Amino acid sequence: MTPSATTKTRHRIGLTQELIVFVVAVLLFVCFSVALNGFLSPENILNLIRNVAMLGMLSLGMAVVVIGRGVDLSLVAVMAVSLTLSIVLANQGYAFSTALALGLTFAIAVAVVMGFLIAYVEIPAIFATLAVSAIVYGLGRGVIASLDVNNIPDNLHWFLFLGRGALLGIPMPIWLFAICSAALYLFLRKTGLGRFTYGIGDNISTARITGIPVRPIIILQYVISSTMAFLAGCATAASVASMNMRMVNSTLIYDVLLVVILGGIGLTGGRGGVRNILVGTVLIGLLLNGMTILNISYTVQNLLKSTVLLFALVIDAFLNPRDEQTSQQGDI
Amino acid sequence: MMILKYAAAALTAAIISTGCATAQEGMADALRQPTLDSLAGKKVVFVPMSMSFDLPEGWAAIMEKEAKRLGYTIDIRDANWSTDTGTRALTQAITEKPDIIVVQNFDVASYARTLKKAEDSGIKVVQVNMKSSYQTDAFVGADWYGIGQYAANRMIEKCGKASGKSGKIAIIQGPATAAASVYQLNAITETLKGHDDIKIVSSQTGDWDQSKAHGIAQTVIQQNPDLCGIIGFWDVMDAGTGAAIQESGKDIYLITSGGGNKTACQGVQNGTFNEVISYDVEGQGRDLNNTIKVLLQSKEPAGSLKFALYTPNKFITKDTMSANSCWDLDQLKK
Numbered sequence: 253m254t255p256s257a258t259t260k261t262r263h264r265i266g267l268t269q270e271l272i273v274f275v276v277a278v279l280l281f282v283c284f285s286v287a288l289n290g291f292l293s294p295e296n297i298l299n300l301i302r303n304v305a306m307l308g309m310l311s312l313g314m315a316v317v318v319i320g321r322g323v324d325l326s327l328v329a330v331m332a333v334s335l336t337l338s339i340v341l342a343n344q345g346y347a348f349s350t351a352l353a354l355g356l357t358f359a360i361a362v363a364v365v366m367g368f369l370i371a372y373v374e375i376p377a378i379f380a381t382l383a384v385s386a387i388v389y390g391l392g393r394g395v396i397a398s399l400d401v402n403n404i405p406d407n408l409h410w411f412l413f414l415g416r417g418a419l420l421g422i423p424m425p426i427w428l429f430a431i432c433s434a435a436l437y438l439f440l441r442k443t444g445l446g447r448f449t450y451g452i453g454d455n456i457s458t459a460r461i462t463g464i465p466v467r468p469i470i471i472l473q474y475v476i477s478s479t480m481a482f483l484a485g486c487a488t489a490a491s492v493a494s495m496n497m498r499m500v501n502s503t504l505i506y507d508v509l510l511v512v513i514l515g516g517i518g519l520t521g522g523r524g525g526v527r528n529i530l531v532g533t534v535l536i537g538l539l540l541n542g543m544t545i546l547n548i549s550y551t552v553q554n555l556l557k558s559t560v561l562l563f564a565l566v567i568d569a570f571l572n573p574r575d576e577q578t579s580q581q582g583d584i
Numbered sequence: 585m586m587i588l589k590y591a592a593a594a595l596t597a598a599i600i601s602t603g604c605a606t607a608q609e610g611m612a613d614a615l616r617q618p619t620l621d622s623l624a625g626k627k628v629v630f631v632p633m634s635m636s637f638d639l640p641e642g643w644a645a646i647m648e649k650e651a652k653r654l655g656y657t658i659d660i661r662d663a664n665w666s667t668d669t670g671t672r673a674l675t676q677a678i679t680e681k682p683d684i685i686v687v688q689n690f691d692v693a694s695y696a697r698t699l700k701k702a703e704d705s706g707i708k709v710v711q712v713n714m715k716s717s718y719q720t721d722a723f724v725g726a727d728w729y730g731i732g733q734y735a736a737n738r739m740i741e742k743c744g745k746a747s748g749k750s751g752k753i754a755i756i757q758g759p760a761t762a763a764a765s766v767y768q769l770n771a772i773t774e775t776l777k778g779h780d781d782i783k784i785v786s787s788q789t790g791d792w793d794q795s796k797a798h799g800i801a802q803t804v805i806q807q808n809p810d811l812c813g814i815i816g817f818w819d820v821m822d823a824g825t826g827a828a829i830q831e832s833g834k835d836i837y838l839i840t841s842g843g844g845n846k847t848a849c850q851g852v853q854n855g856t857f858n859e860v861i862s863y864d865v866e867g868q869g870r871d872l873n874n875t876i877k878v879l880l881q882s883k884e885p886a887g888s889l890k891f892a893l894y895t896p897n898k899f900i901t902k903d904t905m906s907a908n909s910c911w912d913l914d915q916l917k918k
Contacts, residue, residue: 289807290806290807293806295806296803296806296807299802299803299806302802303799303802303803306795393636398636398641399636399637399638399641399913400634400636400637401637401794401820401823403823403847406854416827416830416831488795491795491798491827492794492795492798492823492824492827493823493827494794494823496793496794496795497636498634498636498665498792498793499793499795501664501665501666502793540799541803544786544788544799544800544803544804545803545807547785547786547787547788549760549788549789550759550760550788550789550791551760
């Protein structure tokens, strides 16, 4: 098939990866609804989204960076350590709001340093963020706290409400996820800075020649992703009343990348948006929820999850073969 | 007659005074110095799963205190939640030839060969709390079977036919191959045999992580609105399970186990847990110290003594809890 023919087919069917994942999600949804008792209940659907809200919020942060043709592997470390810092400070007697503000300041400071290394020192994002992730985790384990699990002080009902409460029958983590999604949607689609992010991701040289302040905007992207990490951390800490730094050693960061890639935000940058993240997150949520109801063992769950993801990627590779642009720029 | 009396008195006085003289100088304890000599200058290497949670921190604090007192050294090599790092630390330790290696296994298989190698090269190996399938010189730690058996019996009591409840229970395990999971699960299965009134509706691994346990518990409770009880395998992880139960507003009996850190008592106090089976890290620390001292004094070569010290459990509920039910890491370190 010639490249032009491929393009034609794609336009005719309009099968983007996002759509494929959406179809897979719908299929799964239908299967689970038919096969599993109680799956279709409103409580379960809310539960399903609630359990992936944190993953979704992290993925939103990652999406902004990936659209700008970067990657942020420090998300999980920043999330765990900034919240741990807040909790440790609160346990030392600081007011919790002050402690949270200091935690957020820490997250933003890390992002600025990281953004500087990437934008000005021109270290590839994958290495810079990996190194910063290790430094942040080291700080967390070595300097900030000696234990990985730190419990928030008692009687912080307003904070726990963010994780455990509900407004209009919808759990707070879902509200947080929704607000973050809406805010990022507006940022990416309606503001100049958001459009510049696409420009930088698409072609950094053109963006620079056009007069876009490329370097400061790159720093801004990392500040946004770290802020999202902090908010995701708040939702997590509030629901289990503690923060666990061991999360940094888990495969969570890969799950975040999977949501982003699976949702159809190419690592080549300049493409995709908030909708892709929603679709990717819902697919993962469906899988996790259905498999937990089916009482499938953890190892088999991982196997099935990976298989579905691979399946979606294979279909995508068939329907959307690599084009001229990707072969020139390459993936990450 | 008079003379005889005086003589007897003099004799008695003489005997008493000699006796006093002996008592004033005391008796040398012939065992003490050799014992102290056999401990001083020895080297112990401790390879915990990670020096970042209550159990290893507690053991290390207690072992270090005793080592300092008796003049042997404790070196801590942190495996930092990775069997690879742990295996490397063990291999490195074997080349350094310490007298004893104290190890906390991640699972029943990963370290088995390395531990055998350590024993073959003449190093005595103590396993703490989490056993490997390979039995080394000593095991000091929780009686997982006993804990599982107790938890299952409590479920029969709280949720079985006699209670008038649904009999539905869920289990939130640790990683599937960890000693804590395999032995406890075996005990629960064995105990529940023949108890058809108890039904396990879900048995999933929370992977020692609160968020994961939280998510699983939420889904299971939502799916089984008449769930009666949950057996969790570690209190730190089950803080998440307890949070999910509290959110649901349901009356679900949560029984879990842990080292008895003060967070366990706080959890019982604030209603996160109904019951915690504590394997008492303070007691385990003392058992560890005694095991180390026995092995250092023993002339037997590595691998010849095979013994186990299972920790007696403490059961902490709101009714049984007292001021010294739990321990505080900061206090232990002092």
